[in-house]
Amino acid sequence: MSAIADVARLAGVAKATASRALSGRGYVSEATRLRVVAAAREIGYVASPNAASLVTGRTKNVGVIIPFISRWFFSEVLESLEQALLAEGYDMTLYNLPAASAERDSVFEYFLARKRFDGVISVGVALSEAEVDRLHRLGRPLIGIGGPIRDVHTIAIDDVATARLATEHLLGLGHVDVVHVGGDPIDEMDFRVHSQRLSGFYSAMRDAGRSTDRCFYPCEFSMPGGYEVGLSVLGDPRTRPTAIFAASDEIAIGVIVAARELGIQVPAELSVIGIDGHPYADMFRLTTLEQHPRRQGRLAVSALLTELARPTDADARLEEDGYLTVLPTNLVIRSSTSGPHRPRS
Amino acid sequence: MSAIADVARLAGVAKATASRALSGRGYVSEATRLRVVAAAREIGYVASPNAASLVTGRTKNVGVIIPFISRWFFSEVLESLEQALLAEGYDMTLYNLPAASAERDSVFEYFLARKRFDGVISVGVALSEAEVDRLHRLGRPLIGIGGPIRDVHTIAIDDVATARLATEHLLGLGHVDVVHVGGDPIDEMDFRVHSQRLSGFYSAMRDAGRSTDRCFYPCEFSMPGGYEVGLSVLGDPRTRPTAIFAASDEIAIGVIVAARELGIQVPAELSVIGIDGHPYADMFRLTTLEQHPRRQGRLAVSALLTELARPTDADARLEEDGYLTVLPTNLVIRSSTSGPHRPRS
DNA sequence: TTTTCTGCTGGAACCGGTTCCAGTAACAGC
DNA sequence: GCTGTTACTGGAACCGGTTCCAGCAGAAAA
Known part of the structure; x- marks a missing residue:
């Protein structure tokens, strides 16, 4: 496929310049920027996120672990997470964790351990101490929904x-x-x-x-x-x-x-x-x-983005970590409740 | 973090040997393999899939596009897809595609266009001609559930x-x-x-x-x-x-x-x-x-794996592509049906 | 004994980007 | 005029793996 080197050659600039022009970071004159962009479009260039994340450490990918998909609350949360993440340019990798099992262990030991995620959102999963430790050791932001999880910013109702x-x-x-x-x-x-x-x-x-x-x-x-x-x-x-x-x-x-x-x-x-x-x-x-599960999902994403935006200052993180966002619930009265018509005894 | 170079150094071998030992490809003597594995375990080495896929072109990641998450059929399919993919060592990246919209376009133009997936599974999405073309141009295997999609192996009931x-x-x-x-x-x-x-x-x-x-x-x-x-x-x-x-x-x-x-x-x-x-x-x-949505999901994954295993011989692919796996449905009679008790007219 | 093959290993190139650093030109301030 | 800053560009190193290729033993074949 076409790489950024091809774009650079076609535009008559160096790889470095092409990279700056396309990513928007660093100085590039408007004229060359346009030339690079035109060249990229001409050969149908699409950047390889793999290569980019290899050097930047950012993957633009968030892992979501969730115990059910088909239950109402969880599927609602999932939909809202996906939408919110997509809108911010993030991919969502989904792990549907059943109860303790070999698969569950493999998710924690193999899948989550690799450096594929910028952050992890855990939805209503009862995590063991060992699992929480493992997640923390990833060194990536972790947000919970329906927690609380130890030392993790969690969104939940009371x-x-x-x-x-x-x-x-x-x-x-x-x-x-x-x-x-x-x-x-x-x-x-x-x-x-x-x-x-x-x-x-x-x-x-x-x-x-x-x-x-x-x-x-x-x-x-x-x-x-x-x-x-x-x-x-x-x-x-x-x-x-x-x-x-x-x-x-x-x-x-x-x-x-x-x-x-x-x-x-x-x-x-x-x-x-x-x-x-x-x-x-x-x-x-x-x-x-x-x-409101969708609201909980949206809040979780914005909390995650906030943590991601924060410069990696380990001390500040430890200090501020582990707080709870409690969302209100509201009573909707329909006609399944009334006073007792025929009170007994 | 620890890279494979660290493992190699600790084991007293070259990077190349360490790579062979850990991936299991190519000649490595049993003695050095054990030494490398021990070294890897000692420093808690985990491979970076980014780096690996950069050179191999394989990402061990499958994209799934689906129009609903909360509806029964779709959430069942999703659960089964996730399980089957996980069991095969694949990550699943989820795109919840609503009706035609700007987000939908961005999924096709931006997210799917990048080389992040080994394959794509499309669940019950009505794809436009342009979208099908775009997916085909990815050059990656594409499996449908609930199709049919043009030139795509699809799993469905009749x-x-x-x-x-x-x-x-x-x-x-x-x-x-x-x-x-x-x-x-x-x-x-x-x-x-x-x-x-x-x-x-x-x-x-x-x-x-x-x-x-x-x-x-x-x-x-x-x-x-x-x-x-x-x-x-x-x-x-x-x-x-x-x-x-x-x-x-x-x-x-x-x-x-x-x-x-x-x-x-x-x-x-x-x-x-x-x-x-x-x-x-x-x-x-x-x-x-x-x-049986779960069976459909499992079949889709195994079909995808079959395509992935096949050597990339473009002609053979075109020839064999676009067939349909039709699954049977079975009648379960409960007591919501009977002969008409009081036929009218 | 020489040649060929097999098993194993290391060096180096490479995947496709990003970023550091050095260098140049233009322009401002003194 | 000289120095300092700013805007811009290119070369090269680097991220962390995989793989090609060459080299080198020791065993088997000629």
Whole structure:
């Protein structure tokens, strides 16, 4: 293919001058710049990023590690990351990390270890201490979404506070039998989301003077998961709660579908609230606390760019590293929640 | 960082020997190989893929262009692509291409034009002639999923035949008023999927001697899209069909949700069939034709690797290029379809 | 014994850019 | 007039690998 030497020859200048003309760094007279650009266009020259990054150390490439692609939150984040990075001229290399496995190790030991990235964005991955260390040792900026990760600037919502808000919404409507359906805290894959939302729920209940006995039902973090638990929790009319706080909109929708199948009126007989702001929420008239994954993605990219722009002054970095950007969630009230129509006992 | 020269020095050999020892190409005695490997491990040497690809021309990186990330089919394909590529030691660089736009042009003109990829996989993107040309001019293997793309090996299901199968299933059950709810063929973004499924539906109807008047309702290709159209199509009891073939499982589920809200029994009063094999299908007892996106992804990767392994003999390539791998779909019957319980007229 | 082959190694060129440094010309200030 | 600065350009080194080529043993073939 055509290299910059060909461009230089055609334009009648030295390689160095051609490089300056095309990259825009250093002195080049306007006349020669135009000549070089014309020559480049004429032979269809495209720069080799490999060669450039070999000497500059910059790759214009960002690595993204993410545990799921198909789940709503993650795919939204991913889309926004890709858009934001592309707009800044960065490529995005994607690593879909499942739970601890040989592949996972190979990503950390082999793929991430090579000097291919200017920075890394970690989305909602529960990282082991060793993995965090390894990432830090890369010496490249690292931004987290949904953290926190040790010594890493992380973008996240406050899961505890959000869960508390959701619970308080139900309690404020006058519900007594409030139940939480969410991910199992034992399943560490989902970061601390499960346990944090659970603890937000518990603390809101305790603050309201409610018992926290037998009011948490773990389920798979998906619509079928919510559906299944919904069927069993709502199955017995005598023990049926009047309100359910679901850890995600998908779970909430699964619960609503189960309720409808059982002939339970929502919200007359059962109030349901979720967290997410899922596009299906409107269709199921689901009251929810919206988090905004795309905004989180955009913020992560701009945080990364800020770190990249910062001159590599190791001391300043260590000092300022490890802070947290907490994003607000907002309550969107639809008609899946109301006061308890037929309060029992 | 440590370079291969450091390894060579430590092992007491030349750079060339160290390179051979670590890459496994060319003659190296077992004794020196071990010494080099030990030295590399000692100083934590990791090869720079940039430097290597600069001279070999191989980047061990594959570009993937895809129009959506959050839609089920696409996210499944993406996950399987990532896994398969990773297993083969390839990085995956992701481009999420929306409809025609400036960003889209920049991907083709700037990002893809650089020599960063060994190959490109295009997933369900409707490419313009100019874009196909540009990809071909890269001189790198190109594999499509959900094509066909001109002169490109493509993995796909037969959308026409699959739609025909779905329609025939409903007709075979004795349904007379069969309706198709699917994507608008005018919306070109989704490749030819919309129009192909529609034409498969039409041809099955015609073959069965049915009229094709007013039996297609375009909708957004999503669950809310199906829900909305479902409400309006099913709203009037006098014109209500007894069976609906939805172009995707998400649309089908939207229709089912609408039917349930309207108090219409499925399948007693309404049969619904979809296409996909979506994980929600089971929960809604949806009869569907499963396509297997993960298998499509895996096949695309192995096809790409085959092309990469092939010695670059331009003639042989041109000759063999442009064939199609058609994957079967399989009918999974659940309880959203049955014979018409109360046939009208 | 001489020649050929095989296994192994090192030196050097090379991939395609960027950047440092030296050098020149023009122009300002003294 | 001389010196200092500024704008611009070219030569060469360099990034970190891979690969070609030559050289050199020792073993096998003639």
